[in-house]
Amino acid sequence: MQNVVDQVIRNAFRDLIEMEQETGNIKLIYPQLRNGNKRQSEQEFKQLFIDHFCRTAKGLKYSVETPTQKRYSSENGRLVEKEDGESGRIDMCIYQRIEDKWQRLHMLELKAHNVKEEKVRNDLTKLIKDAEIDKYCKESYFIQILYSADKGTLNSLQKKYKSYIEGMDALLPPPGKEIIIYLLFAHGVDKGKEPCYCRFNLKDGLNNWEFQKI
Numbered sequence: 001m002q003n004v005v006d007q008v009i010r011n012a013f014r015d016l017i018e019m020e021q022e023t024g025n026i027k028l029i030y031p032q033l034r035n036g037n038k039r040q041s042e043q044e045f046k047q048l049f050i051d052h053f054c055r056t057a058k059g060l061k062y063s064v065e066t067p068t069q070k071r072y073s074s075e076n077g078r079l080v081e082k083e084d085g086e087s088g089r090i091d092m093c094i095y096q097r098i099e100d101k102w103q104r105l106h107m108l109e110l111k112a113h114n115v116k117e118e119k120v121r122n123d124l125t126k127l128i129k130d131a132e133i134d135k136y137c138k139e140s141y142f143i144q145i146l147y148s149a150d151k152g153t154l155n156s157l158q159k160k161y162k163s164y165i166e167g168m169d170a171l172l173p174p175p176g177k178e179i180i181i182y183l184l185f186a187h188g189v190d191k192g193k194e195p196c197y198c199r200f201n202l203k204d205g206l207n208n209w210e211f212q213k214i
Contacts, residue, residue, distance in 0.1 A: 004057050005094060005106050005141060006180075006199075011056070012048040013184050013214055016145070017195045019044065020186055040147050042110035045184075046091065049108075057094070061102060066090045070129045079122045081129055088126050098136060107131070107140040114146060114153055117160050124164060124171045124179060124202065131177045140173075142202070143182045149189045154209065157183065161206040172203060179203070185211075 018024040028047055030038040046064075053062060071085035079088065094106040107130060109123035120142070127140040146153065161181070164171045173179050179202035188194050189211070196211040 003139070004060070005108075005139070008049055008052045008056060009141070009143060009182055010197075010214060011052045012045060013195075013197060015048045015052070016045055016184070016186060017214065019048070040112060042091075042112040042143075042145060045112075045143070045145050046110055049092070053094075059096065060105070061095045063093045063095070064091065066093045066107075068126050068130050069133055070126075072126075072129075077118045079125045088122075090126055090130065096136075103136040104134055105136055105138075107137060108143065109141070110143045110145070112145045112147065114144075114149075114156055117163065120144070120160065121164060121171065127179055128171055128173050128177075132174050138176065139178050139180060141180050141182065143184065145184045145186060147186050149185050149187070151190070154189060158206045161202075165203060165205050181206075 015026050019026040019028055022029065026048075028044060030040055030044065033039050050062070053060075066089065067087040068090060070081055070087075071083060072079040072088050073082040073085040074080070090107050091110050092108040093104050094108070095102040096105050097103075107127050109127060111120060111123065124142060127142065131137050131140055181198075181200050181202055183198040185196050188196055195214050197214060198206070198210060199212070200206060200210075
């Protein structure tokens with residue numbers, strides 16, 4: 001079931017598309033690297049998400065760079081839960097007042113570009129492990145922003161998301177919990193295509209490409 005977070009994600013994506021054009025009303029612009037190119041990352045989407053969230057999410061609050069409840073160590077580039085490890089960080093958390101306390105409803109991790117498999121796996125690990133001990137957090141979100149994509153990108157993404165849910169080290173949320181994946185294609189797939197997105201449940205994998213226009 002989609003909720004206010006889904007609405008805010010789509011609205012923020014619309015603003016990101018307008019931001020890409022640099023001619024609209026969006027005040028946010030990309031910083032430049034020393035070579036004059038734009039530095040495109042997940043930070044721009046996070047800011048646009050926060051802007052929409054503050055305007056539309058009534059009765060909810062958020063935090064950023066939130067420490068995880070579980071502790072981790074890095075082994076060969078992967079996060080592994082360890083009692084003597086350190087807390088990780090979750091990009092954003094959404095809260096609601098329940099039982100006279102601000103309870104965490106949703107966790108969000110964001111990544112830009114078609115990054116290495118380990119980076120996405122580590123973010124998904126944090127979402128899954130923290131959800132195991134969080135009573136009210138039923139749905140978490142992983143949002144990946146693709147600023148350029150072609151058929152090769154799609155094949156790569158499909159293989160990666162398949163690898164996360166298969167094998168001995170599969171990433172499977174506990175019963176009653178869900179990890180929702182958003183793939184946001186800022187310039188569509190292949191040059192000249194319209195922006196679009198895919199939304200799917202991690203446990204189902206990326207079996208079919210169901211592109212939705214924004």
